[in-house]
Amino acid sequence: xxxxxxxxxxxxxxxxxxxxxxxxxxxxxxxxxxxxxxxxxxxxxxxxxxxxxxxxxxxxxxxxxxxxxxxxxxxxxxxxxxxxxxxxxxxxxxxxxxxxxxxxxxxxxxxxxxxxxxxxxxxxxxxxxxxxxxxxxxxxxxxxxxxxxxxxxxxxxxxxxxxxxxxxxxxxxxxxxxxxxxxxxxxxxxxxxxxxxxxxxxxxxxxxxxxxxxxxxxxxxxxxxxxxxxxxxxxxxxxxxxxxxxxxxxxxxxxxxxxxxxxxxxxxxxxxxxxxxxxxxxxxxxxxxxxxxxxxxxxxxxxxxxxxxxxxxxxxxxxxxxxxxxxxxxxxxxxxxxxxxxxxxxxxxxxxxxxxxxxxxxxxxxxxxxxxxxxxxxxxxxxxxxxxxxxxxxxxxxxxxxxxxxxxxxxxxxxxxxxxxxxxxxxxxxxxxxxxxxxxxxxxxxxxxxxxxxxxxxxxxxxxxxxxxxxxxxxxxxxxxxxxxxxxxxxxxxxxxxxxxxxxxxxxxxxxxxxxxxxxxxxxxxxxxxxxxxxxxxxxxxxxxxxxxxxxxxxxxxxxxxxxxxxxxxxxxxxxxxxxxxxxxxxxxxxxxxxxxxxxxxxxxxxxxxxxxxxxxxxxxxxxxxxxxxxxxxxxxxxxxxxxxxxxxxxxxxxxxxxxxxxxxxxxxxxxxxxxxxxxxxxxxxxxxxxxxxxxxxxxxxxxxxxxxxx
Numbered sequence: 001x002x003x004x005x006x007x008x009x010x011x012x013x014x015x016x017x018x019x020x021x022x023x024x025x026x027x028x029x030x031x032x033x034x035x036x037x038x039x040x041x042x043x044x045x046x047x048x049x050x051x052x053x054x055x056x057x058x059x060x061x062x063x064x065x066x067x068x069x070x071x072x073x074x075x076x077x078x079x080x081x082x083x084x085x086x087x088x089x090x091x092x093x094x095x096x097x098x099x100x101x102x103x104x105x106x107x108x109x110x111x112x113x114x115x116x117x118x119x120x121x122x123x124x125x126x127x128x129x130x131x132x133x134x135x136x137x138x139x140x141x142x143x144x145x146x147x148x149x150x151x152x153x154x155x156x157x158x159x160x161x162x163x164x165x166x167x168x169x170x171x172x173x174x175x176x177x178x179x180x181x182x183x184x185x186x187x188x189x190x191x192x193x194x195x196x197x198x199x200x201x202x203x204x205x206x207x208x209x210x211x212x213x214x215x216x217x218x219x220x221x222x223x224x225x226x227x228x229x230x231x232x233x234x235x236x237x238x239x240x241x242x243x244x245x246x247x248x249x250x251x252x253x254x255x256x257x258x259x260x261x262x263x264x265x266x267x268x269x270x271x272x273x274x275x276x277x278x279x280x281x282x283x284x285x286x287x288x289x290x291x292x293x294x295x296x297x298x299x300x301x302x303x304x305x306x307x308x309x310x311x312x313x314x315x316x317x318x319x320x321x322x323x324x325x326x327x328x329x330x331x332x333x334x335x336x337x338x339x340x341x342x343x344x345x346x347x348x349x350x351x352x353x354x355x356x357x358x359x360x361x362x363x364x365x366x367x368x369x370x371x372x373x374x375x376x377x378x379x380x381x382x383x384x385x386x387x388x389x390x391x392x393x394x395x396x397x398x399x400x401x402x403x404x405x406x407x408x409x410x411x412x413x414x415x416x417x418x419x420x421x422x423x424x425x426x427x428x429x430x431x432x433x434x435x436x437x438x439x440x441x442x443x444x445x446x447x448x449x450x451x452x453x454x455x456x457x458x459x460x461x462x463x464x465x466x467x468x469x470x471x472x473x474x475x476x477x478x479x480x481x482x483x484x485x486x487x488x489x490x491x492x493x494x495x496x497x498x499x500x501x502x503x504x505x506x507x508x509x510x511x512x513x514x515x516x517x518x519x520x521x522x523x524x525x526x527x528x529x530x531x532x533x534x535x536x537x538x539x540x541x542x543x544x545x546x547x548x549x550x551x552x553x554x555x556x557x558x559x560x561x562x563x564x565x566x567x568x569x570x571x572x573x574x575x576x577x578x579x580x581x582x583x584x585x586x587x588x589x590x591x592x593x594x595x596x597x598x599x600x601x602x603x604x605x606x607x608x609x610x611x612x613x614x615x616x617x618x619x620x621x622x623x624x625x626x627x628x629x630x631x632x633x634x635x636x637x638x639x640x641x642x643x644x645x646x647x648x649x650x651x652x653x654x655x656x657x658x659x660x661x662x663x664x665x666x667x668x669x670x671x672x673x674x675x676x677x678x679x680x681x682x683x684x685x686x687x688x689x690x691x692x693x694x695x696x697x698x699x700x701x702x703x704x705x706x707x708x709x710x711x
Contacts, residue, residue: 056178056180057164057181058176058177058178059165059166059176059177059179064116064165065163065164065165065179066161066163066164067162068159068160069160070158070160071156071157071158071160072157073157075187076155076156076157076187081149081187081188081190081292082148082187082188082189083146083147083148083151083155083189083291084146084148084155084184084185085145085183085186085289086107086145086147086162086181086183087143087145087182087286088107088139088142088143088180088182089142089179090103090105090139090140090141090142090177090178090179090180091141091178092176092177092178093140093141094175102140102620102623103140103177104138104140104166104167104622105138105139105140105164105166105167106136106137106138106164106165106167107136107137107138107139107143107145107162107163108135108136108163108164108165109134109135109145109147109161110133110134110135110161110163110277111133111153111158111159111160112133113161115133115134116161116163131152131275132152132153132274132275132277133153133277135152135277135279136277137278137280137621137625138167138280139622139625140626141625141626142286142625142626142628143286143622144287144289144628145286146289146291147160148291148296149291150291150293150294150295151291152274152275152277152296162181191292191299191300191303191636194634198304198306201307201645202308202309202311203314205310205649205652206314208649208652208656209315209318211594212594212656212657212660213322215591215594216556216591216594216657217660217668218560218564219563219668220325220665220671226328226329227328228324231324231327232321234324234327235324235327236320239340245337245340246337247337247338247341247378247381247409247412248337248343248344250341250409250413251341251344251345251374254374254413254417255344255347255348255352255371258348258352258370259351259352261367262356262367263355265363265367266355266356266358266359266364266367269281269361269364270282270359273359274296282359282361283360283361283616283617283621284298284301285298285301285628285629285638286625286628287628287629287630287631288300288614288629288630288631288632288636297357297358298357300631300641301357301360301638301640301641302354302357302358303641304641304642304644304645305351305353305357305644306350307350307644307645307648308353308644308651309350309351311648311649311651311652312343312346312348312349312350314343314652315339315342315652315655315656318343319336319339319343319664320340322665326668331666331667331668332667333667334664334666334668335664336664337409338378338381338382338385338659338662338664339659339664341378342375342378342655342658342659345371345375346375346648346652348371349371349374352367352368352370353368353644355368356368360615360617361617362428362431362432362532363428363429363433365532365534365617366421366425366534369424369535369537369538370421370424373420373424373537374417375651375655376538376541376542376544376545377417377420379548379654379655380541380544380545380548381407381412382658382659382661383548383552383658383661383662384407384461385407385663385664386661386663387461387552419450420537423446423533423537424533424534424537426443426533427443427532427533427536427537430443430529430533431532431618444527447523448523451519451520455519459512462512463505463508464505464508504551504555507551508551511547511550514547515543515547518539518540519543522536522539522540545654545658549654549657549658553595553657556661557588557591557592560587560591561587595653597653598650598653598654598657601647601653602647602650604646605643605646605647605650608640608642608646609643609647612632612639612640612642612643613627613640614628614629614638614639614640615627615640
């Protein structure tokens with residue numbers, strides 16, 4: 001440690017003398033003349049009052065280059081915010097002609113000059129026992145440190161020292177490195193309006209649930225005025241006190257558990273960064289690092305998650321109004337547990353991403369992606385829930401064929417969420433710290449086995465496997481053999497033709513085959529760490545969602561078009577707006593247009609995520625900083641912030657489409673099939689070989705008394 005008094009002065013003087021060529025920004029030429037034999041005493045002092053430092057320093061042989069600047073009271077008045085950014089750039093990024101090794105240097109900023117000397121001798125600041133007195137980072141071509149009122153050390157009046165030294169790993173006698181230093185001060189700034197703008201932008205998403213209801217559920221949208229405020233208050237009350245809300249309750253529980261875990265990890269890493277000033281711990285975009293508030297974090301990257309949380313709240317409120325509508329009109333069979341879970345999970349996604357951006361790093365990335373996984377899993381669950389509602393449920397209560405049951409929340413958590421969370425953690429741990437060979441083998445084997453079992457289960461649920469070898473299960477909703485003979489002689493059990501069924505089955509096989517190929521081929525690529533394991537898992541789930549949505553959206557659109565053709569001859573109205581023309585064409589164009597908007601949001605957001613990413617947590621810190629880029633808009637919003645906003649809108653739009661496919665209200669969906677029931681009744685009356693009276697009242701009651709079937 002550096003002591004005080006004479007020892008400290010001697011050390012400081014030795015450091016100054018050992019680096020006379022690089023200590024100051026200005027080279028002085030001094031000539032003395034006088035009478036021979038006369039003693040002269042000369043004292044030189046230089047005071048720097050200008051914040052602007054722009055110069056080049058040459059590093060060779062591991063020498064320490066030092067620059068200094070002075071902060072005055074006028075520059076950082078107490079009534080206004082200010083920050084100083086010290087940046088270092090260099091074109092000498094490699095140590096040899098092949099480029100196999102990087103020429104890495106350290107940028108150090110402090111107000112305590114002896115700290116530079118200690119670091120130069122030991123290359124280990126933490127051994128000094130001092131905290132909150134220095135900031136440093138590694139760089140090859142670019143690095144920047146931002147000092148503000150909330151940084152450690154905080155921006156203060158006085159002289160600041162900038163030190164640059166080649167990293168200890170490069171050793172003596174390595175290639176020279178020329179570094180250009182620039183210092184910039186920003187005063188009297190405020191980001192409150194820009195943060196408020198993100199909040200307002202999120203609120204504009206309230207228009208999409210209304211459009212979705214109008215486009216995909218027009219028959220029930222027309223009767224929105226039947227919602228009673230008293231009923232809605234009862235729905236909100238019951239959401240807390242009673243009712244089947246398994247999925248949102250579990251999502252909330254997961255958020256609490258994961259948030260506590262994430263906070264512990266994030267706080268530990270961020271605290272280490274602040275205490276010892278090592279900015280290599282957290283991967284920030286230093287070119288667009290905007291401090292604000294009470295913590296030394298990039299406020300723009302954190303605030304850009306507001307749209308996620310706002311959209312989640314909007315979805316929860318929207319689905320509460322949908323449930324209130326069902327209660328107001330007397331519907332009996334509806335369950336908005338999965339739709340509510342979408343809203344809760346979107347809020348969790350925003351909060352998890354916010355925690356991650358406090359100290360971005362590879363090991364913390366799992367908390368950012370966890371609720372992305374949950375959103376994708378819920379979309380898959382919602383689609384399978386929609387499969388449990390069959391078109392011929394409208395015709396008779398007891399069905400002649402089985403339907404796949406919706407997935408229960410406990411099974412989803414046990415067989416999907418739990419394994420994915422464990423595999424995601426092991427994948428990140430293997431990429432950052434490495435695992436023993438035996439543990440890697442167990443990890444790869446376990447994941448491969450789980451993936452194959454899940455693919456087999458998906459094939460079974462999609463009716464792509466011959467399940468005759470499975471044990472027969474008793475389904476109370478299956479009609480008796482006697483009733484089957486009667487029903488099959490009266491009408492066909494589905495409105496789709498055999499050709500349509502065969503075509504849909506063929507599409508299922510093609511889509512499932514492509515998905516299986518991608519999921520299996522991608523596994524070894526992720527194991528070899530060519531891509532982060534979290535990204536691989538997210539791609540596997542996203543592709544599954546897209547495939548299932550494609551297979552389910554076309555039948556949904558077909559049913560709505562048929563209903564419009566049979567029941568709606570006038571103009572189609574959506575609030576004050578009316579559309580004339582061929583109704584079938586109008587509804588198809590509007591539906592495709594709505595989905596196209598969601599696809600545009602998704603595509604543009606992915607472009608920002610993949611091609612404008614300013615950090616890479618899987619690389620070394622100095623390599624990641626080479627990707628750092630200036631703010632994309634308004635000197636505040638980075639390209640990653642734009643990705644957050646666009647992704648939030650994209651998820652919201654696609655979730656609303658998914659909810660329509662999932663049919664949370666059986667009565668709302670079956671209201672589009674009333675003509676099928678009327679046709680069946682007419683068919684019974686004119687069927688010559690069967691008389692209605694011969695069926696008996698009990699059979700008629702079973703068939704027509706209630707057209708809804710609870711699965």
